[in-house]
Amino acid sequence: MSTMPPAAEAHPTRSALPAWAALIPVVLLLVVAGFFAFGLTQDPKAMPSTMIDRPMPEFDLARLTPDRDALTNADLIGKVSLVNVFGSWCSSCVLEHPQLTEIGKSGTVALYGVDWRDPPSDGAAWLNRYGDPYHKTGVDSDSRLAINLGVTGAPETFVIDRGGRIRFKQVGPITPEVWSTTLLPLIRKLEAEAA
């Protein structure tokens, strides 16, 4: 910068904005704060409603490891199934794992896993460490299915009826109580329904 215009050279110009424009930031802040205040009143684990009774979004998830199967919509048709969203980074997923293992073994219902926000090798390692309760597992590392499903955290479990529609969403770990009082009765009911 060899040539510098003198700094004090003043050209007073009227601001083109009307006076009330200066209040816009305050108003925006109040709006944002309103949403925050609302957010504080919400239980982050509260039940969502949108996806209930809607068809499962289209998906085609890659396999977790070469020896495991991929997961697509076709897997969900014709039987009642549980789709469990988990991740190796998710500490609560470890909590529900024993229950899932039991469910997987019992064969009461088809149990599918969605490895969310995880590099496949970590998900696979996690399943190797704790045992793989799932009949099939797909990888959703870029959150595509999770976004369509409206997943807000892991673990979350979706109950899918024979027609491939979402009927219930369990937010948080499946405890033995949740299983026996909520999920199992629902699965029995859905199985009784005509396809």
Added chain:
Amino acid sequence: MISELGLFALSLALMTSLVQTTAPLWGAATGRARLMNVGASAAVTQLALIAFAFACLVWGFVTSDFSLRVVASNSYTLMPMFYKIAAAWGQHEGSMLLWALVLAGYGAAVAIFGNNLPATLKARALGVQGLIGAAFLAFIIFTSNPFARLSEAPLEGGGFNPLLQDPGLVAHPPMLYLGYVGFSIAFSFSVAALIEGKVDAAWARWVRPWVLTAWCFLTIGIALGSMWAYYELGWGGWWFWDPVENASFMPWLIGTALLHCTLVVERRHALVNWTLLLSILTFTLSLIGTFLVRSGVLTSVHAFAVDPARGIFILAMVLGASGGALTLYAFRARQLQQPPSFAPASREGAILANNFLLLIATAIVFLGTFYPLVIDALTGDKISVGPPYFNVTFGPIMLCVVLVMAFGPMMRWRNDSVKPVGKSLRLPMLAGVGVGAAFGIFGQSLPGGLGMGFGVFLCASMIRWMQVRLRAGQVTPRQSLFLAHAFPRSTWGFVTAHMGFAIAVFGVTAMSVWQTESFASMRQGDVATLGDQTFRLEQVQLVKGPNYDAQRLTFSVLRNGAADGELVTERRYFPERDTMTTEAGIRGGLFANLHLTTGEDDGSGAFAVRITNHPLAMWIWSGAMIMAIGGFISLSDRRFRVGAPHRVSVGAAAPAGA
């Protein structure tokens, strides 16, 4: 006993901060110098008290005093001393105390180094700083007391989250806070200026070093966090668009805009109102970031303790500080001296354009972060926003930023036209288009080609800028060297930082587009390949760390048949928390990182192995670090070191460069 002293010191600090607020503000309003001077001594006292309290907390961790709740739940006798100390700020209470410590540190720095500030401005800025301090200290004492005792002290602590036991993460929070909280100075000075009703070039010269300091530390803090996520979380990803990451990124984006704005105020005395607004907004976003992380209002993969009472307190703080400042702004901003005009095609115009782009980028991140909350409030739907949204929206904006970064520095202040600048940038443009096309075609990716092309254009335009400034080709090399020697440090800082940005652009582009990976199930002696490299699982062994047991897998690497070092992965088991962490085998390279992760033994001695090639990964963090270094170089500029010169020298001694 020590902890009670700590709590006592905190309470005294709260009193002191109230004195620091009232006395100088009152003094400045009534013109009493003695009252105004109270601000400086109160600020220093407050720092000493909080530092003492912080030392008490660290002492509790060092001596493993498990009667303290935070120590009992976050430490362990067998943990290495380094991490015992780090655990002092590795949990909510301690980290908020660190926040307050840094805040007081900045306040005291203004008190000590601000001797040449006008008395009223200094008093008012310290007063505002004191008020923020008071709010935070009250928050700590009433909702997050780090010195809370347990009625029955356990014999052993619950251990420190093993994921956080990492040197990079030990330094991450202090750096981040030095950044976040540093913007409080710009905030306090802006509010002080609004109260005074006066902003001049000298004001910008006082504020700019603080903004620059904060910006440098925030850059380092974010880079450290990203590095840690890369090698410790084993995601192999370096940025996740997670709410907690976004919380630190938003102040950075808007702080970058502020940094450039202070330049315009300093040089041209334009954009004054805009700069004040940006100062307030930057600190607002720092506070909102704190709110976001500490209130649990959004679900994040970073698990922090959440408590609605804390959320309400911080929200009240955001409303009080930012709401108050913005209201003041609404009534006072128009009374401030109107700026000299400038043409849209000018240096100021370019900076303003980049400001808007950065503001849009901030808005994009803000929207993506809080959209789930807004939708929940309006419709009751629960949704989440992921990387696809950010990749589609954020990338193009950044390309525009790069474009303006290339053109802007070539523009003259006040009035210029785009055409001659475009003409002089013809060669850099050709280079960008050529390289971009080559990468696009051979790398088979349009975003890849765009990213590399724009990056090259930015680099080349910086070289061209230097060439013009040094008159290379027009004068003898000796004379050019003399011109280079005459550059002020801030010019070198600017060149370094912008080059660092270009380097980060290369890294981000390559990492987003050209990763390659291969999966294999391997037993000892098995071989896997990726590209021209072969990996052989040589050894599986059990090793003991200071507070963990690990299974270590050693892989030898062969490139085209020739030995090329080895990679080691570890799965560490921490008995105190019954948790596992994985250490990926990473070999950093100038052009690509090798990233190897292993799963657990499947029972028959076979391990799931993922090998990834991360092209230019190091460029992302090196780029960020170079940007920070550029900032520090600029900070060492003479005109900052000697403090703010008198008004007379403004313009007369205006240094060259940006």
